[in-house]
Amino acid sequence: MPTKTSPRQTVKKVLPLILATAIFMQMLDSTILNTSLPSIARDLNESPLNMQNAIISYVLTLAVFMPASGFLADRFGTRRVFIFALVLFSAGSVFCALSQNLTHLVISRVIQGVGGSLMTPVGKLALIKTFERNELLKAMNFAIIPALIGPVLGPLVGGYMVDYLSWHWIFLINIPIGLLGIILGLKYMPNYNSRETDFDLKGFLIFAAASLLLSISLELFGDMQNITPVLLIFILGFLFLYYYYYHAKRDGNPIFPLNLFQVRTFRVGIVGNLATRLGISSVPLLLPLMIQIAYNQSAVTSGWIIAPMAITAMFGKSSVLKILNKYGYKKTLMVNTFIIGVLICSLAIPNINSSLFWFVPIIAVLVFFNSIQFTSMNTISIADLRNFQTSSGNSLISVNQQLAIGFGIAFGLIVLKIYENSPELIKHETHNAFRYTFLTVGILTILSSLVFRRLHVFDGKNMRSSEE
Numbered sequence: 001m002p003t004k005t006s007p008r009q010t011v012k013k014v015l016p017l018i019l020a021t022a023i024f025m026q027m028l029d030s031t032i033l034n035t036s037l038p039s040i041a042r043d044l045n046e047s048p049l050n051m052q053n054a055i056i057s058y059v060l061t062l063a064v065f066m067p068a069s070g071f072l073a074d075r076f077g078t079r080r081v082f083i084f085a086l087v088l089f090s091a092g093s094v095f096c097a098l099s100q101n102l103t104h105l106v107i108s109r110v111i112q113g114v115g116g117s118l119m120t121p122v123g124k125l126a127l128i129k130t131f132e133r134n135e136l137l138k139a140m141n142f143a144i145i146p147a148l149i150g151p152v153l154g155p156l157v158g159g160y161m162v163d164y165l166s167w168h169w170i171f172l173i174n175i176p177i178g179l180l181g182i183i184l185g186l187k188y189m190p191n192y193n194s195r196e197t198d199f200d201l202k203g204f205l206i207f208a209a210a211s212l213l214l215s216i217s218l219e220l221f222g223d224m225q226n227i228t229p230v231l232l233i234f235i236l237g238f239l240f241l242y243y244y245y246y247h248a249k250r251d252g253n254p255i256f257p258l259n260l261f262q263v264r265t266f267r268v269g270i271v272g273n274l275a276t277r278l279g280i281s282s283v284p285l286l287l288p289l290m291i292q293i294a295y296n297q298s299a300v301t302s303g304w305i306i307a308p309m310a311i312t313a314m315f316g317k318s319s320v321l322k323i324l325n326k327y328g329y330k331k332t333l334m335v336n337t338f339i340i341g342v343l344i345c346s347l348a349i350p351n352i353n354s355s356l357f358w359f360v361p362i363i364a365v366l367v368f369f370n371s372i373q374f375t376s377m378n379t380i381s382i383a384d385l386r387n388f389q390t391s392s393g394n395s396l397i398s399v400n401q402q403l404a405i406g407f408g409i410a411f412g413l414i415v416l417k418i419y420e421n422s423p424e425l426i427k428h429e430t431h432n433a434f435r436y437t438f439l440t441v442g443i444l445t446i447l448s449s450l451v452f453r454r455l456h457v458f459d460g461k462n463m464r465s466s467e468e
Helices: 008-030 034-043 052-076 080-096 102-130 135-166 174-188 203-220 224-250 258-262 264-280 283-293 299-305 308-344 356-382 387-420 428-454
Strands: none
Touching: 008 034, 008 080, 008 102, 008 174, 034 174, 034 203, 034 387, 052 080, 052 203, 052 283, 052 387, 080 102, 080 174, 102 356, 102 428, 203 224, 203 387, 224 258, 258 264, 258 387, 264 308, 264 356, 264 387, 264 428, 283 356, 283 428, 308 428, 356 387, 387 428
């Protein structure tokens, strides 16, 4: 007779899919707008340059509200907050599609951002609390794949929708995905909460101010003509971070306890995430830009060139468990980060007369190692956290990732502009500016592999899957 599946086993099967749905929706939405901005600008009678506000407002809202996700989940329960986040994100998507002017669109993007800031961290928290440490790697590995596929499909899907339908559909596509997540969440999402919750409002406001100022400075750093005000905002953001550190030392229950950083694997995971994403995060933006600007190809063509990412991400997913089980976290992260850096450098090899197809195998291999990188960094960060630390630790990891991606994109664009403003160095060829940028970013990624030397050989052993 067939064995009956227990409710808990069913939850364990479906929960990674629920989180994957949320991550996919958020990552798709973060990138699908990029190829659609000119079309939206024409419809709303705006300059395409002003449309950046529609992207910035979303990123800033994520950075500001993510720190509250852990407290809200503890106070109201993971299921309630997750469903609320999906409803809010889906409603924001409808409002975006109905927007009649830029102000409406920006407000709608803020609503989406509030939903997005809760959706992924709370879903991940439910996953952490449901699975044993030796099962968590496999579950997280499945859920993280949309984070790799979303940025690939975003520009491609956006380009086709704008060309063959209308820009409104780039937002409406979220509705069926959101409904699927809500239905699955209502049925299978566990409702973990904690009765002992005390919200650190002052700490939240200080940390939110720091995140907001740092995010604004990152968005404005590309304006090299007026760098002084941007640097002041950047420095002010770091001063607020120091103020938060001072507050957390004195407060009995800070939103992000400083004892999190006494956990070495968490500390290395946070710093490693920040350092390696400086290089990794800029590639999905720089590559399509180079294909369109230097090679004069269309947005759809650039989308198809990077499409192999989705396939190799799946292969990386199936390999990461075996690799971590065999080599451990320290060796895997050090070698893997080094390989990613070399691959980013190799994007500088093809010259302007080379076929675009030269990039396809490099990108395909790069994303294979990226999938290993993200799963490894995300899981080692929570490997040794105690149960009472998981909510705040998970929230801080999410905020750190968001800021790291922003840093990476800003850094890549700054380096590109520096080379573009040096015509003698690039021999008056824009393509060379991109090539030197890839070399710079790649070398930085290689150096960031040294962060993981702080790990011990046996770190993350409790995360290893029992399946060889």
